[in-house]
Amino acid sequence: EAGVAQSPRYKIIEKRQSVAFWCNPISGHATLYWYQQILGQGPKLLIQFQNNGVVDDSQLPKDRFSAERLKGVDSTLKIQPAKLEDSAVYLCASSLGLKDYEQYFGPGTRLTVT
């Protein structure tokens, strides 16, 4: 079974630029999560999708971050414009459904904002 795929693995941008990350969850997984992991901290949930609908985006900085999962499969997370404090690893995870607590994580995208 293929795992959660993410791209790119690394990205370096200047502040005020925009960036997008892509995630393809495990086939059949209805729930998809985006986490932000700042160096030295645990992952923090940014947004959670159930199929193509948003379940929870309470911790997403909506003035600069956006995410979509239009067809209920893969997802993109965008930052525009980026700030220095957005430097982090962005992790995507998926699970079978909302009641399934076992989340499978991708390798992450390491973003550096200079």
Add this chain to the structure above:
Amino acid sequence: AQSVTQPDIHITVSEGASLELRCNYSYGATPYLFWYVQSPGQGLQLLLKYFSGDTLVQGIKGFEAEFKRSQSSFNLRKPSVHWSDAAEYFCAVAPYNNNDMRFGAGTRLTVKP
């Protein structure tokens, strides 16, 4: 406020020695509890989870964890550490009625030869 605390930022153990990583939580009710491991450049992998029942749970790679309600703790243990266990370990909690998972800050494990 809901919180997860991993008191040890970094632990070093010798290969073959026993290991215990601490995790304490503060939640309104007993949440579901998890331990994840993250190797460099990798995503998180679930080691074990506790929902209810037997308070000693077995996981993958020889790890186990014990839930102690009176201490609000869920410590991770391994009787004999291998060099390949060097990684970052995260404790996580989620309320029983949704999977909004909250992670601790992590404990980095170094294994000495």
